[in-house]
Amino acid sequence: MSDTDDTGPADSANTEQARLTAWVHGHVQGVGFRWWTRARALELGLVGSATNLPARRVEVVAEGPRAACERLLAALRSTDTPGQVDHVAEQWSAPKGDRTGFVER
Template sequence: MTESERARLIARVHGQVQGVGFRWWTRSRALELGLVGSATNLPASRVEVVAEGPREDCEKLLEALRSGRTPGRVDHVAELWMEPKGGLTGFVER
């Protein structure tokens, strides 16, 4: 894979990640990397992160989610890689 290859990352983050500024923090990291997508609260105290952009930058975001430097407490991050779908602008919190 080339560094410029585009990808879509879907990361489901499990742990204490709601009500602690996690989505805001994730949005900030994604925007720093130039990614587009969203961070959305899910049932069972999970957050789903969808990010599109260069695969290398999506991998950097995934690494940040697993870094131990996030707000709250991340117990597990499940990742799914897909072809980018496009149509996303900015990075939103839901």
């Protein structure tokens, strides 16, 4: 039996599954924002969707490893996005497992 445990906190952070719902406000419609978000999510191995909403908002729902969801959230808040992001509101929850792939709506 080993004195070290390879399933410590760092490993659980990489494998913990999460669902991120983010509402992105700003000039994010008609500028390729949903396509860009889909590309970032797929690079991170996430499933979900990016959907236009009224009032110049896009709703992003992503599921997968929490660390990957956090990286997507950081990308949404970065200055590298198409258009202009004014604000990103986030909500975290347990994954529902109801998504496959990543779609733009």
